[in-house]
Amino acid sequence: MEGKWDAYKKGRGMMVKKFIAHPYTALIGRILLGAIFIYAGVSKILEPDQFAQAVINYRIMPLVSVNLFAIVLPWLELVSGIFLLVGLFSGGSIVMVTVLMALFLGAIGSTWLRGLDITCGCFSADGAHKITLLYFIRDLLLFTLSLQVLFYDRGILSLDRLLKRGG
């Protein structure tokens, strides 16, 4: 009986591992992350002032440098999101997305730990919502997804692969 249970557990573990490492899982992750980053970037680009104010509220950088950050970050999100979605420069764009996710995770985590009563500023749609543990969990999931894509993406349905074949 015990042997059967162990075999079942082992088999299930293998299935989970297979699912995580499967290139199609990475493809879905890549498309999902790309779409999320495009949406996040565009919503910030449309309202630069609002985003700059959201950055100020985090109180993690001197005021003088807030605008530089607020100008550049949305474009980093948009450009890496587009590249990720179409699979062009996939390696670099997933590294960028992972780095940004780590940055967001740190900012949200520190805000939550400090108990700041501020809005996230992550997307325009959640502008009115205060940062809670749920935001941290959401970013943690996205960060994990970015790591999955980083390690297991094999370039299915990507321009990179298409260009490689063409070249």
Added chain:
Amino acid sequence: MLKRSIIEFIGIFLFATILAFVTNFFRSDGLPLLRPKLLSPLSENKDSNTISLQTLKGRYEQPGVVILDARSPEEFAEGHIPGAKNLPYYEFSEKASVVLKDIPCDREIITYCEGLECSNAEDLAFLLKENGYALVKVFEGGWEEWRENGMPIKRGEG
């Protein structure tokens, strides 16, 4: 593979940064590159929003004046202007309600940080203005100038 990813990463960073600055330059609601001190409500008139050591010397012990130290609690404990309260800029949200509890909005407040190189005093003054304190001034020389001129020092948490 790793090398290629790093090169692509740098390329994406540069491409997005250039795109960001160009777009920001041409759009009507673009942000100024640096949040200039001139744009903050604090510095519309620099002379009336800063205070010199000479003036502060005669004012810091007056009962109506509130002095706020924008540095960290550790730096504050090592030494501060006598009578100053500690309200670090980076802990404004957590500590403001306690530190500013008995300070009415029409009271004159003077902020300072380490010295000319730091911006926390001005940033704190900006937040105070946003929170309704109209008479906020920055002692730009800060702790450095105060100490170097042999002014009285208080140690501890205040």
